[in-house]
Amino acid sequence: MDAVVFDLDGVLIDSENVWDEVRQDFARRHGGTWLPGSTVAMQGMSTPEWADYLVTTVGVRLTAEEAAAGVIDGMARRYDAGPPVLPGAVDAVRAVAARWPVAIASSSPPALITTFLTATGLTDVVPVAVSSEQAGAGKPAPDVYLLATARLGVEAARCAAVEDSTNGLRAALAAAMTVYAVPNPHFPPDPAVLARTTVLRSITDLPAALG
DSSP states (O other): OOEEEEOOBTTTBOOHHHHHHHHHHHHHHTTOOOOTTHHHHHTTOOHHHHHHHIIIIIOOSSOHHHHHHHHHHHHHHHTTTOOOBOTTHHHHHHHHHTTSOEEEEESSOHHHHHHHHHHHTOTTTOSEEEEHHHHSSOTTSSHHHHHHHHHHTSOGGGEEEEEOSHHHHHHHHHTTOEEEEOOOSSSOOOHHHHTTSEEOSSGGGHHHHHO
16 A cells, blocks of 8 residues: 545544535525435535536525635634544544555645644645545546545555545545545445445544554
8 A cells, every 4th residue: 555545524524514504504595495415415526516516406596606605615614713623533644644645635625625734733744635626526536536646646546545425435436446434424325335445433443444
């Protein structure tokens, strides 16, 4: 194994439910109608993709650019006191980074990834952090993982990925990576997809699982 690439939302910070709350509130305030499948559908999407979904599918009466800006502003305000870092996540990243190069491959916009790295003191520990909006397509496409490993200078097939959601797991598998799953308790992933991964109870189990 040449490197380890972490997802952010749901793996290192407990934020999937925060994204969902902010998007739903934003949609209601701007004329949208939340659909039963909207929450899961948007997990893993890049910023341009979920903003377009809010406008074309949920019915938000704004442009996609306005929707993206409004939701990201709402997330930034929720992070004012610091992102909701999961217990043991920072120590797990540091332990893994002591043995292998590490990266973050996230669907969050770059500004929120930077907020996390700064708040946790991991900026110098994680040399590569990319957003799916920089990669082209969001998860479940493998683009963000391929970009992250390329920037590390390694082949994706020789790396491990750490994910929590169905679309994220599919993205890492599509990149031919060895995948470790930390299932999101708020939005449990598809069991058929989980069966293709190594399932961990907690991010704190990762360093030992990597061997």
